[in-house]
Amino acid sequence: MSQNSVMPKVKPALIPSADGSIVILTGACISKESGLETFRDAGGIWSKVRLEDVATPEAFARDPARCHVFYNMRRARHRETDIKPNAAHYALVHLENEWPGEVMIVTQNVDTRHDRAGSKNLIHMHGTYNQARCNFCAHVIPNEGDLSVEDVCTACRKAAGMRPNVVWFGEMPMEMERIMAALTSCDLFLSIGTSGNVYPAAGFVSAVRRHADAHTAELNLEPSNGATLFAETHYGPATEIVPAYVEGLLQSL
Numbered sequence: 001m002s003q004n005s006v007m008p009k010v011k012p013a014l015i016p017s018a019d020g021s022i023v024i025l026t027g028a029c030i031s032k033e034s035g036l037e038t039f040r041d042a043g044g045i046w047s048k049v050r051l052e053d054v055a056t057p058e059a060f061a062r063d064p065a066r067c068h069v070f071y072n073m074r075r076a077r078h079r080e081t082d083i084k085p086n087a088a089h090y091a092l093v094h095l096e097n098e099w100p101g102e103v104m105i106v107t108q109n110v111d112t113r114h115d116r117a118g119s120k121n122l123i124h125m126h127g128t129y130n131q132a133r134c135n136f137c138a139h140v141i142p143n144e145g146d147l148s149v150e151d152v153c154t155a156c157r158k159a160a161g162m163r164p165n166v167v168w169f170g171e172m173p174m175e176m177e178r179i180m181a182a183l184t185s186c187d188l189f190l191s192i193g194t195s196g197n198v199y200p201a202a203g204f205v206s207a208v209r210r211h212a213d214a215h216t217a218e219l220n221l222e223p224s225n226g227a228t229l230f231a232e233t234h235y236g237p238a239t240e241i242v243p244a245y246v247e248g249l250l251q252s253l
Contacts, residue, residue, distance in 0.1 A: 010244035013232040014215040015252040020187030021102040024092060025204055027194025029221050030238045031113050034086045056169050060135070064149050064160065071164045072146040075129045078111050079144065085117035088192070088242035093118040095246045100253070104182050108194060108201050110166050125173040125201065131165035134158070140165055173200060183207045189216045190245075193238050196224030205229045219245055 016022065053059050054070040077083070096103040096119060106123045107114055112130055114122050127133075132143035132151075139155035143165075151162040167173050183189065189208040196202045205226055208214045217232040218224060219241050227233055234241050 010219075010234050010241050010248060012217065012245060012248045012252075014188075015249060016101070016187035016215065018099075018253055019101045021182070021185065022095070022099060022104070022188045022190065023182050023186040023208075024103065024105045024190045024192060025194060025201060026092075026105060026107045026109060026114070026192045027201070028109060029193030029195075030086075030088050030242070031109050031111050032193070033088070033237060033239050034113055035083045051169060057171065060163055060168070064163075067163070068147050068149065071129070071166075075144070075146070075164075078129050083111075083113075085113040086239050088238040089113050089117035089119070091243040091246040095249065096121060098250050098253075101187070104186075106179055106182075106201075106204075108198065123175050123179060125167070125175060125179060127164070127166035127174060129164060129166065132162050133165040135161035135163050137161075176200070179204075180207065184211050186211070186214055189214060190219060191217070191224070191230070192219045192242060193221070194224060196226040202226055217245075 049070065053063075054067050060067045092103075092105060092114070096105070102121065104121045104123065105114055105119050106125055108126050110124065110126050110129050112128055130142060130144050131140055132147055133140045134153040134156060136158045137153060137156040139153055141154060147162055147164065149160045152159045153161060173179075183204055184207060186208065189205065191205060194201065202225065205216055206229060208216055209229065215232070216230045217234070218227055218230040219234050219238070220227075221237065222235055223233065234245060
């Protein structure tokens, strides 16, 4: 949003107490405005390549070289300098820094825009492109470059097992115990830029609703598949409605 634009009026329907905890789920649409392709939109990545060919453990076992080609291309795209955090990412950092209670961000995104913006209490439930993991011993290393079947694990010294440290279809998302503990004890749950198609993240709002004192809000470009489960909804570009919603929360202090 430009400096001359006017921030939209997005007033939170319910403000948690100042020491209340906030859990924020983010999906692909928060990074879409930074220039990253989404996976499930019309014309998205899964409309161009079959996920069964590149994003499952079976695909890697069957043709690891093909998986590496796909993820090397994705990693190169994410290294491009023009793809920076946007106003929505920075607004969530501002909320984390200024809100007296705990603010946790749980992202489905495997890019590192939240990290680059400065988020600290952050869980990448689907992993990140900038790490590699050994399929044999689960050793994780930082990795910004290409991977290949020739790579050797620095821990177990086996070759052909290094893979992107991302959660493939059929695998369990990361840190689920910590996520569920936060969801079932939070005071406010925000879902930002997610389609509501992918589980278990799509079920987070239902988990929060079972906690009677929690409030739920969806901030999205358009209604998600689970929009009716939220107590409050706001729709528009993430770079506009997220900063406005955060401003409304912080003004309550």
